[in-house]
Amino acid sequence: MIIYNKIWLANLSVQQQLRPALDSGELSKDEFKNIEAAYPVGFYSPNIFVRVGLFILTNIIAVVFGCLLTYMLLDSDLIKSPVWYFFLGLFCYIVLEFVVRRENHFRSGADDALTWISAGLILAGFLILLANRFPLYDSNSITKLYWTAGIVFLLSSYYTIRFTDSLMAIMSFLSLVFFAAVLWYNSSAFGAATLPFLVILLSGIIYYFSLTKTKQPALIYYQHCISLVQITSLVTLYLSGNYYVVQKLGTELYGYTTIGPYKVPYPVFFWPWTILVPFIYTGAGVYRKNVILLRTGLILIAIAAVTFKSYYHVLPIEGTLVLIGIVTLGGSYWLIRYLKMPKHGFTYEELAAETIPGGINVESLIIASTQLEDTPKGTQSPFGGGDFGGGGSSSDF
Template identity: 30%
Template sequence: MKKAYNQIWVENLRVQRQAAEWKFRNLLTEEQEAQVKELFPEKFYRPGIFVKIGLFCFAVVAASFFVSFLTLFLFDTGSDTSFSALSLICCACFIVALEHLIKTKNLFHSGVDNALLYAAITAAMVPVFLLFDHAPLWGYCLIALAVIVPATLRYADLLGPIAIFGLIFTIMAELMMKFPLGKALLPFAVMILSGVIYTLARKSKDTYYHECRRIFEVLALVTFYLGGNYLVVRELNALISGLTVSVAPQIAFAPLFYFFTLVIPLSYVFFGLKKSDRVLFIIGLVAFAFSVYTYKHYFGILTASQGLVLAGIVMIATAIALIKYLHTPKHGISDEQNRKNSLENLQSVIAAQQLGVTPADQGLEFGGGTFGGGGAGEAY
C-alpha cells in the first residue's frame, strides 16, 4: 500500500536520530552531526510533546464540532441508517482533510493527523455497530481489522499495532472459548500465535514501520511468556470456569507450565545477551522477576518483608559481582557504556547517499547486534 508520509524523509529522520544518539555518546562532533542533517534532510512538522497534545485536543474538538454541525443543520439523524450515512460522510471528510494536511503542512504524527485518523476510523466503525447490532464479537473484530490494518499500513500510527494485536487475540480467544477443547488449549494457542507474530515482525525491514515493528515484538514477547506462565494460566482457568474459590484448582499439564515459567525468561535473557537485543533482554529480566513471584505465590515460605529483603540482597550482590566480572569485556559483553563502536555504519550510509549505491552492511537495522536501536555492538 502507498504510504502517506514521505518515505525518504522518514528514513532520513531515523538517520538523524541515530546521529544524535552517537553525538550524545561523543562518537560524533557537532560539525559531523550537522553534516549528517545536511546530507539527510527532512521537513516534517514535529512539535514538542505538549504542543502535540494541544494540537490533538484541538483537532478532536474541531472534528466534534464538524459532526455536530452536520447533525444539526444538514442531516436528519432520527434513524440508524441516516446516522450511519452521516458517519461515512464524516469519515470521508476526515480522510480528505488528513491527506491534505499531510501533503501541504508536512505533518508527521504531530497530533492533528493522529486525531483525524482516529476520528476517521471511529466514524467508519459507527455504522457497523448500528446496522449489525447482533453480530458476534469476532465479526466486529474482523471488520475492525479490515479498517485498521490498511490505516496502519498507510499511516504507520503507533496505536495501530496495539489495536491489531488485541483484535487478533480477541478473535482467537472468542472462537476457541466456544469449545471445551479450545479452552484447554488456549494457552498453547496464545504462545503459538505470539511466536508467529514475533517471527513475522522480525522479518520486516522497512524503516517506515520501524516503531510499529518494535511494538509488535514487545507485545508478542510479553504474551508468549504470559501464555506459558503458571500463575496466569491457573488463575485464568478458574476465572473461565466460573469458580469463585479462594485458591484456584490445579491445572492440567502443570509441570509443563512450571517449565515454561522458568525457561522462557531465562531464554529471553540468554538470547538478548547473545544477539545484543536490549528489548529482549529487559523483557526477560522483568519476566524472570514475575516468575519468581509466581513460584513464591504458591510455594513461598517467607513473609513479604523477608522475601523483599532477601531479593534485594541477592540482586545487589549479583549486580556488584557482574560489574566486577564484566569490567573487562568478556564474550562481547561489558558493564561500560557503548563507546567503542566505529562510525563505519554512518559512513557507509553517507557514502551510499553521495555515490548512489546501497551499503552492504545494514548497520542501522534494529536487533541485528551491530549497533542499531536493539542493542550495542562488541561492548554491551
C-alpha cells in the same frame, strides 16, 4: 501504500542513527549540520510537549465539531444510523490525509489524534451496521467478539501500513490473536481446553516472522512498529502460559466449581513455563545480543516471582518485593560495572551503529560530511606566467 515521503523517512533514519555520535562527541555540530543539509527532512515533528498539546487540542476540536453537526441534525433519523458515523469517520480521515500529505505532519500529535478518532468512528459505524442488519450478531456474544476483533484487525492493519503507527501495529497484533482465540475456543471442547497453547503457538510464529523479516528493504520504514510487535508477542507468549493468567482465564470462562476456582489442567507444564521462560528470554538475549529479549526477560522475571508468591507464601509480600528489588538492583549494578569494558560483544556504553538501515556506512558518511562545505569557486594556479627562464614557470614555482 505508505503516505509519507520515503526519501524524507530515509533521511530521518540517517539523522536519528547519527545523533548518538553527536551526543558522544564523535561528530561535531558543524559536521551534523552538513549531514542535515545533505539529507533534509521536511516533516513537522514538534517536541513531546507540543505533540501532547496538539493531540489534546485536536481531540477538543473534533468533539466540538462533531457535536455541533449532530446538534444541527438532531431531529433527523440520519444521526441514528451507521451512515452518520461513517460520514464523521471518513471526514476525519480526509482531514488526516490532508494534514499528513499537504502539511507534512509526522507524529505531531494532530495526526495521532485524527488517526484514532477516524478509526474509532468507522469502527462504531461497522458495529452499529452489524447490530442492525444481523440480529444474531447482537444476541450472540461470541459472534460479536470475533466480528469486532476482525474489523479491528483490518482497520488497525490498514492504519499501520498507511501511517506507520506503532500503537496501531500493537492493536493489529492483539486483535489478530484475539480473533483466532475466539474462533478456536468456539470451535469445540478441544479448542476450549487447548486455548493457551494456541496463543503460545500464534505468538511464537508472529515473533519469529517479525524477527526474520525485519531486515527486508520493504519493511525498512516499519522498524519501530516491528520492534513493538516483537515486545508484545514476547509478552503474550509468556502470559498465555503463566499459571496465574491461565487459572484466572479458566475461572472467567467456566466459573467456580464445587471445589473452588478453575483447576489448571496441566500444572506440570504451566508452572515450569511460568518460572523458566523469563530466564530463557534473558539468556537468549545475552547469547544473541538482543536487547528486546534481554529487557523483556528481566521484567518478566519479576512477574514470575509475583506469580509464585501468589500461591506459595514463603515470605510476606513486603519482604518478597524488597528481595526482588535488592536482587534486581544488585544484578544491574554488577552488570554495569562488569560491562564498562566490552566483553563477548556486550558493553554498558551505548555505541553508534556502524551502518544505517538501507546500507549506509556511518563512518563513510561522517567523512563525507567534511567535504560538504563550500569550496572556493576560483583557485589560483601554482604556475606563473613565464617570468623566469621563458619556460612558463615563475620564480615561485
